[in-house]
Amino acid sequence: MPFQKRFPLFPQIIAIAACLFLVMAMSVTLHRRYHFETERILYLPYAPYLAMMDNSLKSGIADFFYIRMVLSLTDEFKDKNERLKYIQNTAAVSVTLDPRMVQSYFFAGVVIADDNESLRKGISFLTDYSYLAPDDWRLPYWIGVNYYQLGEYLKAAQFYQKAGQKPGAPNFLKTNPALFYYKSGETVAGIAYLEGLAGSVNDARQLELIERKLEWLRRIAFLEKNAGEFKQRFGRYPDELEDLVRAGLIGSIADDPFGVGFYWDKQEKRVKSRNRQPGKIFD
Secondary structure: OOHHHHOOOHHHHHHHHHHHHHHHHHHHHHHHHOOOOOOOOOOOOOHHHHOOOOHHHHHHHHHHHHHHHHHHHHOOOOOHHHHHHHHHHHHHHHHHHOOOOHHHHHHHHHHOOOOHHHHHHHHHHHHHHHHHOOOOOHHHHHHHHHHHHHOOHHHHHHHHHHHHOOOOOOOHHHHOHHHHHHHOOOHHHHHHHHHHHHOOOOOHHHHHHHHHHHHHHHHHHHHHHHHHHHHHHHOOOOOOOHHHHHOOOOOOOOOOOOOOEEEEEOOOOEEEEEOOOOOOEEO
8 A cells, every 4th residue: 555545644744843843943043043032921900890890709809919919029020110010000909909908008109118219109009099098097198108208298297187187097197297397497387287286176185295396396486586586687597506595686595395405407507306315306
């Protein structure tokens, strides 16, 4: 019996084998001559589609994406920006499925923020998704924390005030903005804020703390006003606050209700307060 009749598919098999060999040979040649960069495809499902699923499933799947987000800290990424983008996109899926997943907001908005760029991206994430949890005081608080880390104290004060107006917010969120006004050099604005706050507080202990901070800022404002008088009289700012006493502008330097004493910062040309902890200053 002729060979072709015994093996009718033999020519096709030879042709397929030859094609495979040719593909392999070309692949080896291309690999040797050219370097092809590979890019990881970090797929995440479209969050609004997931949000349409049955409510009984959402919480468990949100937990899954939160865990995946945390584990991504040990994954390999092309660079820091790719990792940050993946973490925040995963967090977006998690909080869209379950807006109560507070740890996802915190992780993607605060934990990953370790430099100015990531702090601002953390602020953007928390701002973009805060509508999902409008009554949670922690989101504006964390935005305020990031602004504080950036040294943007007036914005930090703004978001602390927003957080302090939310249900269940701790009292420190209502009084801490005064410190941020002080750090930004806006002492008078801090006084006005605390005066307004004092008129709306009924708790005796909180009112006492507000009054102490008010007195602290008023004493700073008084010293700064007289430092300005000193400049008008002598054409320069004082070298130290004791110069105000020697010039007869004030009788003495008032005690510092919060720190261990006021001092004149010659570089910033304003009054500051030394912290009670050695080596630390409210600056």
